[in-house]
Amino acid sequence: MVSERHSVQAKSVRRWSWVHTWSSLICTAFLLMLCITGLPLIFHDEIDDLLHESVPAAAVPAGTPAADLDKVVAAGMAHAPGEFLQFIIWDRDDPNVALLSVAKAPDAPSQNNRMPRVDLHTAKFLDAPDVTGRLTYFLLVLHSEMFAGLPGKLFLGLMGLLFAVAIISGVVVYAPAMRKLDFGTVRTRRTRIIRWLDLHNLLGAVTIVWALVVGFTGVVNTWADLVLRIWQSGQLTEMVGPFKGAAIPKNIVSVQKAAATAQEKLPSMTPSFIAYPGTAFTSTTHYAVFMRGNTPVTARLLQPVLIDARDGRFTDTRELPWYVTALLVSQPLHFGDYGGMPFKIVWALLDALTIAVLGSGLYLWVKRHKTVRRETRAPVGHTAKATVP
Amino acid sequence: MRRPPRSLSKIFMAPAVLGAMTTIGLIAALAGDGIWDVIGWLALGTPPAVAFWFLLRPTV
Numbered sequence: 095m096v097s098e099r100h101s102v103q104a105k106s107v108r109r110w111s112w113v114h115t116w117s118s119l120i121c122t123a124f125l126l127m128l129c130i131t132g133l134p135l136i137f138h139d140e141i142d143d144l145l146h147e148s149v150p151a152a153a154v155p156a157g158t159p160a161a162d163l164d165k166v167v168a169a170g171m172a173h174a175p176g177e178f179l180q181f182i183i184w185d186r187d188d189p190n191v192a193l194l195s196v197a198k199a200p201d202a203p204s205q206n207n208r209m210p211r212v213d214l215h216t217a218k219f220l221d222a223p224d225v226t227g228r229l230t231y232f233l234l235v236l237h238s239e240m241f242a243g244l245p246g247k248l249f250l251g252l253m254g255l256l257f258a259v260a261i262i263s264g265v266v267v268y269a270p271a272m273r274k275l276d277f278g279t280v281r282t283r284r285t286r287i288i289r290w291l292d293l294h295n296l297l298g299a300v301t302i303v304w305a306l307v308v309g310f311t312g313v314v315n316t317w318a319d320l321v322l323r324i325w326q327s328g329q330l331t332e333m334v335g336p337f338k339g340a341a342i343p344k345n346i347v348s349v350q351k352a353a354a355t356a357q358e359k360l361p362s363m364t365p366s367f368i369a370y371p372g373t374a375f376t377s378t379t380h381y382a383v384f385m386r387g388n389t390p391v392t393a394r395l396l397q398p399v400l401i402d403a404r405d406g407r408f409t410d411t412r413e414l415p416w417y418v419t420a421l422l423v424s425q426p427l428h429f430g431d432y433g434g435m436p437f438k439i440v441w442a443l444l445d446a447l448t449i450a451v452l453g454s455g456l457y458l459w460v461k462r463h464k465t466v467r468r469e470t471r472a473p474v475g476h477t478a479k480a481t482v483p
Numbered sequence: 484m485r486r487p488p489r490s491l492s493k494i495f496m497a498p499a500v501l502g503a504m505t506t507i508g509l510i511a512a513l514a515g516d517g518i519w520d521v522i523g524w525l526a527l528g529t530p531p532a533v534a535f536w537f538l539l540r541p542t543v
Contacts, residue, residue, distance in 0.1 A: 301530065390515050436528075440524060
């Protein structure tokens with residue numbers, strides 16, 4: 095009876111161990127790339143500041159009123175002749191700066207837009223850096239899509255899901271491995287393979303929750319384009335109603351007026367960005383003023399206010415559906431950029447430990463694989479020598 | 484040297500506590516600034532601190 099139960103247990107451990115081995119092996123190369131490129135990306139602001147000059151905005155006392163948005167736009171667009179404004183973005187890292195996202199056409203794809211910066215208080219043009227030439231941009235594109243567009247993104251999402259499977263199966267096989275060991279034991283005097291197994295178990299156990307959270311929120315981020323499309327064909331279409339499909343108007347009302355109307359509708363919120371008619375975040379005939387909350391928690395959550403760009407009239411505002419909110423909440427949890435510099439350093443340490451878990455796991459597989467091969471080739475009398483102690 | 488196998492609850496006690504610390508750290512820093520960020524650093528910093536303590540302690 096007892097031995098039968100043991101053999102069932104042993105079988106189930108072998109199965110989980112197989113799941114752990116193969117889910118890890120398939121995703122390890124990509125996860126190593128993600129962890130290694132992700133490490134400098136934690137500090138992308140600091141790296142950009144170090145490597146690239148940027149014109150600072152004027153230092154103003156707190157409470158200084160913002161300049162008229164139309165003047166801000168005019169100042170920026172004077173440096174983008176023949177181009178079209180798609181988004182006005184309030185810089186989250188610098189409350190004195192507006193970023194103007196410009197493209198070759200009002201409804202052109204936005205991912206490679208130029209971003210002239212304008213002082214929000216003086217309405218003076220600052221600069222228009224080419225971010226696509228930056229190291230951080232290269233790392234980000236490699237990290238998020240491996241220069242393979244949406245398919246690359248979704249593929250990395252799949253690798254992220256395998257990573258989650260590897261972590262969960264790793265928790266299951268951790269139990270039998272630790273039955274006779276105290277937590278954190280590293281048997282440094284035993285063979286190298288045992289030392290590495292102990293390291294793998296210790297560092298894996300320490301990083302479980304962080305790796306699951308960062309892994310899964312990364313997977314959610316790979317679905318961002320799909321989430322946007324679902325929102326466009328769902329809530330946005332409902333809000334736009336009969337205006338859907340109309341031509342982009344040649345003359346649009348003052349964006350300052352549109353922003354003021356949105357602010358009147360949601361007085362307790364702050365503008366985060368404004369999408370111009372024809373872009374992916376609004377209809378062809380509306381400004382969408384995306385408002386955000388003012389507390390650390392709600393600052394990540396957005397609510398769009400649609401303003402008819404032809405006459406400036408308010409059209410509709412609704413809270414975003416749960417799947418967009420889930421995406422917005424998952425972003426900080428993936429980037430680790432929400433708790434100041436000490437938080438980023440801890441984030442980097444956890445990332446480095448995860449690299450060690452991946453590396454030690456790969457090492458263990460290679461070593462065991464070799465051992466097994468040697469065993470199967472060796473004459474019967476020699477197998478005992480080749481087995482792992 | 485020989486001793487009875489440890490129970491599941493004993494095996495998972497330390498990883499569960501570290502997982503709870505991670506969760507507290509992730510949420511605290513998200514919940515607010517100032518003191519919340521400090522709680523975030525300390526709680527999220529515990530798992531790596533524990534890892535380095537075991538890695539760097541005298542060999543067994």
